[in-house]
Amino acid sequence: MVLKEVYNPHTESAFDQYKTEHASSIADPESYWGQKALENLDWFSPFDAVLQGSFTDGSVAWFVNGKMNACYNAVDRHVDTKGSQVALLWEGDEPGDTKSYTYTQLLARVCQIANAMKAEGVKKGDVVTVYLPMMPEVTMVMLACARIGAVHSVIFAGFSADAIAERIAASQSKWVFTSDEGLRGGKRLPLKNICDNAMNKEICINVVSKCFVFERTGGKCNWSDSRDVKFGALADSQRPYCPCETMDSEDNLFILYTSGSTGRPKGVVHTVGGYCLYAMETCKNSFGLKDGDVFACVADAGWITGHSYIVYGPLLNGVTSFMFESTPMYPDEGRYWDCVERHKINVFYTAPTAIRSLMRFGDTAPNKYDLSSLRVLGTVGEPINPEAWRWYYEVVGREKCSVVDTYWQTETGGHVITNYPGVTPMKPGSCTLPCFGIEAVVLDSQTGKEIEGNDVEGVLAIKQPWPGVTRTCLGDHERYLNVYMKPYPGYYFPGDGCRRDKDGYIWITGRVDDVLNVSGHRIGTAEVESALVAHPSVSQAAVIGFPHDIKGQGICCYCTLTYGHEESEDLVKELRNAVRVAIGPFATPDLIVPTPSLPMTRSGKIMRRILRKIAAGETDTLGDVGTLGDPSVVQKLIDKVETLQ
Numbered sequence: 001m002v003l004k005e006v007y008n009p010h011t012e013s014a015f016d017q018y019k020t021e022h023a024s025s026i027a028d029p030e031s032y033w034g035q036k037a038l039e040n041l042d043w044f045s046p047f048d049a050v051l052q053g054s055f056t057d058g059s060v061a062w063f064v065n066g067k068m069n070a071c072y073n074a075v076d077r078h079v080d081t082k083g084s085q086v087a088l089l090w091e092g093d094e095p096g097d098t099k100s101y102t103y104t105q106l107l108a109r110v111c112q113i114a115n116a117m118k119a120e121g122v123k124k125g126d127v128v129t130v131y132l133p134m135m136p137e138v139t140m141v142m143l144a145c146a147r148i149g150a151v152h153s154v155i156f157a158g159f160s161a162d163a164i165a166e167r168i169a170a171s172q173s174k175w176v177f178t179s180d181e182g183l184r185g186g187k188r189l190p191l192k193n194i195c196d197n198a199m200n201k202e203i204c205i206n207v208v209s210k211c212f213v214f215e216r217t218g219g220k221c222n223w224s225d226s227r228d229v230k231f232g233a234l235a236d237s238q239r240p241y242c243p244c245e246t247m248d249s250e251d252n253l254f255i256l257y258t259s260g261s262t263g264r265p266k267g268v269v270h271t272v273g274g275y276c277l278y279a280m281e282t283c284k285n286s287f288g289l290k291d292g293d294v295f296a297c298v299a300d301a302g303w304i305t306g307h308s309y310i311v312y313g314p315l316l317n318g319v320t321s322f323m324f325e326s327t328p329m330y331p332d333e334g335r336y337w338d339c340v341e342r343h344k345i346n347v348f349y350t351a352p353t354a355i356r357s358l359m360r361f362g363d364t365a366p367n368k369y370d371l372s373s374l375r376v377l378g379t380v381g382e383p384i385n386p387e388a389w390r391w392y393y394e395v396v397g398r399e400k401c402s403v404v405d406t407y408w409q410t411e412t413g414g415h416v417i418t419n420y421p422g423v424t425p426m427k428p429g430s431c432t433l434p435c436f437g438i439e440a441v442v443l444d445s446q447t448g449k450e451i452e453g454n455d456v457e458g459v460l461a462i463k464q465p466w467p468g469v470t471r472t473c474l475g476d477h478e479r480y481l482n483v484y485m486k487p488y489p490g491y492y493f494p495g496d497g498c499r500r501d502k503d504g505y506i507w508i509t510g511r512v513d514d515v516l517n518v519s520g521h522r523i524g525t526a527e528v529e530s531a532l533v534a535h536p537s538v539s540q541a542a543v544i545g546f547p548h549d550i551k552g553q554g555i556c557c558y559c560t561l562t563y564g565h566e567e568s569e570d571l572v573k574e575l576r577n578a579v580r581v582a583i584g585p586f587a588t589p590d591l592i593v594p595t596p597s598l599p600m601t602r603s604g605k606i607m608r609r610i611l612r613k614i615a616a617g618e619t620d621t622l623g624d625v626g627t628l629g630d631p632s633v634v635q636k637l638i639d640k641v642e643t644l645q
């Protein structure tokens with residue numbers, strides 16, 4: 001079947017309405033967002049000004065002086081009208097192992113957790129590290145933090161002890177949540193022990209006061225009576241009412257560490273008012289939410305997608321949020337569709353990498369299940385290739401659902417470019433048009449000038465502040481300015497290249513910096529390189545991404561060895577492991593290429609462009625290698641990579 005360029009399950013009038021609303025949202029953002037904030041959020045006391053500050057000096061603030069509480073807005077205010085409606089619907093690792101919490105029940109449990117935290121000494125403004133598996137408690141702890149004004153710093157449960165320690169130390173986090181173990185795909189993960197290894201590291205000594213441990217499997221784990229608290233039991237003994245802290249709109253709601261092109265991960269900071277409004281509005285618009293919807297975002301709560309579209313977005317909108325502990329392949333490749341049928345899921349949101357890996361098994365699994373409840377299918381994390389888009393649309397969506405391709409990042413708080421279901425004509429592979437309030441422009445990467453017109457290519461930038469934009473990097477505002485605000489003064493720079501096609505649609509062409517996107521996970525090449533050179537056998541490392549059928553990008557590491565170290569299978573294994581230990585198993589290199597030298601310019605700069613081409617097998621378009629100090633290294637690397645792949 002030939003792929004159509006444009007899919008049209010929308011009405012022209014809805015599309016026209018989008019264009020009008022979008023135009024007015026960027027013509028007068030203050031009245032647009034001011035009105036949305038009053039209509040959609042409950043304020044304890046109103047704001048004095050909608051917007052203050054600018055990108056130019058990195059001083060953006062929204063809903064100035066407004067007082068509110070994120071947990072109140074996500075939970076309490078629904079209890080009167082929707083108290084008996086399910087707020088959280090959880091499916092555990094084993095099919096059919098489910099739990100559900102109504103809004104009334106969720107409120108009571110969040111309050112108990114909040115009271116237990118207070119009883120242990122957690123205070124407003126404290127950073128609380130959350131290293132939990134996908135159990136309902138991860139959502140509850142995030143909400144409990146928001147309730148008492150503590151700042152959650154959730155760490156994806158695939159990160160290693162080194163990575164956790166680094167984040168605990170950087171945020172000086174006194175409190176750490178974890179569970180005895182995690183459970184995924186039938187495998188147990190020793191989360192508490194990993195956490196212990198982190199907390200016992202030198203950089204964390206005297207930082208962590210208490211470790212709050214939930215029971216997930218009942219499995220054995222290390223225990224320190226002075227530090228560890230059986231938190232489930234402590235919460236059980238608490239009063240199920242806890243008053244909400246009054247928060248300023250610009251108080252910190254959470255930190256989320258994410259990779260940049262250089263240096264250590266940065267703590268991206270989001271604040272209460274703007275983030276809540278933006279997560280709520282994008283969730284409603286991008287997925288066309290309706291009252292009573294069962295909304296399933298199958299990401300992990302440890303990434304921004306989980307924050308905005310498992311926890312805050314759906315609950316702020318008062319729908320049912322589905323949480324999934326397992327993997328798409330457990331016990332078989334029909335698991336997602338089994339969940340859709342049993343829980344009558346209306347909106348399903350996942351990453352292209354998952355779609356590609358399921359597509360390999362053919363249509364049998366999705367065809368076996370009743371998927372008629374589905375209305376909207378979403379993707380996030382990387383550009384979706386048209387073949388995968390078509391499979392999602394035709395086989396999963398039975399050509400009846402909209403597929404929304406949502407482009408955004410940790411720093412944007414919520415979607416910034418996406419089609420709206422039933423509104424925007426779809427083009428497979430394009431994230432289409434900007435969200436309300438987003439003025440997306442294409443810049444010439446060299447001059448920084450806006451490129452007008454269609455059928456053009458450059459870097460993506462956003463012209464004026466929106467409520468969900470990150471306000472700072474924890475403890476390092478300078479870095480915030482340098483990374484996002486200074487590259488193109490007056491604009492927010494997300495770090496992605498893009499093309500605007502003949503119809504004005506945006507196509508993301510990928511990162512223009514040294515950030516990799518592996519199975520939708522963001523990994524900095526600098527972090528992988530520093531893990532490799534920390535090994536005594538490696539003197540220099542250059543890490544680059546290469547096209548990978550399932551993961552989108554694979555990780556290729558070129559390493560020069562120090563004198564006296566020989567290349568061997570064992571050494572390659574050790575290096576692979578060094579990366580797993582420093583970051584986590586999801587960052588495991590696909591290819592390690594030991595080499596006597598790397599292609600360098602005469603001035604000693606590693607030619608990454610050439611390394612990328614070699615790993616991608618595009619050796620006939622290497623371009624000019626004449627500027628290299630030693631051009632013969634290129635052929636040696638080509639031969640080597642061929643034997644390894």
Ligand code: WTA
Nearest residue numbers: 380381382383405406407408409410508522
């Ligand atoms: C990429 C994940 C193309 C992009 C929400 C961005 C995408 C980075 C898309 C952010 C998409 C995300 N199409 N590329 N629909 N969504 N990206 O912070 O390169 O983990 O900058 O946030 O993922 O990754 P992050």
